[in-house]
Amino acid sequence: MSEQRKPTEEYVVIRHRPGYRLKRALILIVCTVIAGAGGYAAGLAQGGFRSTGVEASNERLEDKLAALEANYRDARQRLVNLERGKLIDEQALNQARNIIVELETRVGSLKSDLTFYKNIMAPSETSKGLQVDRFSLTNDRQAGVYNFKLVLTQVGNNKSYISGVVAVNIIGMRDQEKEVIALRDLSQEIKDLGVKFRFRYFQDVEGKLTLPDGFEPLEVQVVAQAEGRKSSQAERTFGWGDLTEN
Structure with missing residues (x-):
């Protein structure tokens, strides 16, 4: 093979x-x-x-x-x-x-x-002679200090002058007791207990008052006394709250 x-x-x-x-x-x-x-x-x-x-x-x-x-x-x-x-x-x-x-x-x-x-x-028949027309307060920049303005008027018979004195007292509370302080003790502009005035139509009394510490004012009492032939008295009380609410 x-x-x-x-x-x-x-x-x-x-x-x-x-x-x-x-x-x-x-x-x-x-x-x-x-x-x-x-x-x-x-x-x-x-x-x-x-x-x-x-x-x-x-x-x-x-x-x-x-x-x-x-x-x-x-x-x-x-x-x-x-x-x-x-x-x-x-x-x-x-x-x-x-x-x-x-x-x-x-x-x-x-x-x-x-x-x-x-x-x-x-004037009306019920308001003639010496009048306490208004008392106003405005806040000052300092606490407890206010600018005040008192306006006295002679209503009706203005042909002759009227003269006299006006006293302003601040009524309030201190140490839970009522106390009355004369404006002259709170303001340097007021020297006497009664401020003298003499005018025919009206007169302004202006200044600045300082409240003492701890004294809470309640009212302002104004008493004006005219002397001489036009002897008369005008009195008016203003609530402190009403004066300072604005």
């Missing part, structure tokens, strides 16, 4: 070239870029339709942006104008209110003065 001959095996020898695949990939990439650039250049050579479309779109966007910016500036300016107008309106309204309050206060004062002079010149 003869031996079967095996087919002859063939071997292919390939040269080993390090980096060949990498170089081939780079060449393909370069070729692709060159081809793209060429196509872009060809497009430009044929009329530049792509660039023109982009430029037109860009111009439209720029126009819209410019319009929006203009609208924004206009709206912003209107807002500023409205805010300024509102502030001006508020200031004008506050000024008008202050003027109204001042005018109302002045009108009230003028009405009070008119009534005052009318009572002097044309």
Whole structure:
């Protein structure tokens, strides 16, 4: 039996070239870029339709942006104008209110003065001669210190002067006991127990009084005594709370 001959095996020898695949990939990439650039250049050579479309779109966007910016500036300016107008309106309204309050206060004062002079010149039958017209207090900046004003009037017969003295006492409580303090002991402007007066129509007595520590005032008592041919007496008591409630 003869031996079967095996087919002859063939071997292919390939040269080993390090980096060949990498170089081939780079060449393909370069070729692709060159081809793209060429196509872009060809497009430009044929009329530049792509660039023109982009430029037109860009111009439209720029126009819209410019319009929006203009609208924004206009709206912003209107807002500023409205805010300024509102502030001006508020200031004008506050000024008008202050003027109204001042005018109302002045009108009230003028009405009070008119009534005052009318009572002097044309009194009723029950109010003639020497009168204690009013006693007022206003708070000073210091605690326990008040500005006072006493007004005496001669009602009816004003052809001649009336003279005399007026005494003012502050009635209150201290250490749970009633106490009467003369105005001269509370005010540097009043030197005597009785303040002298002489007038035809009216006279004011003004000054500043300071309450002592621990003294709680309740009333102000005013007693005016006219002397001579028009001898008469006028007395009036004012509640401290009524004098200081404003």
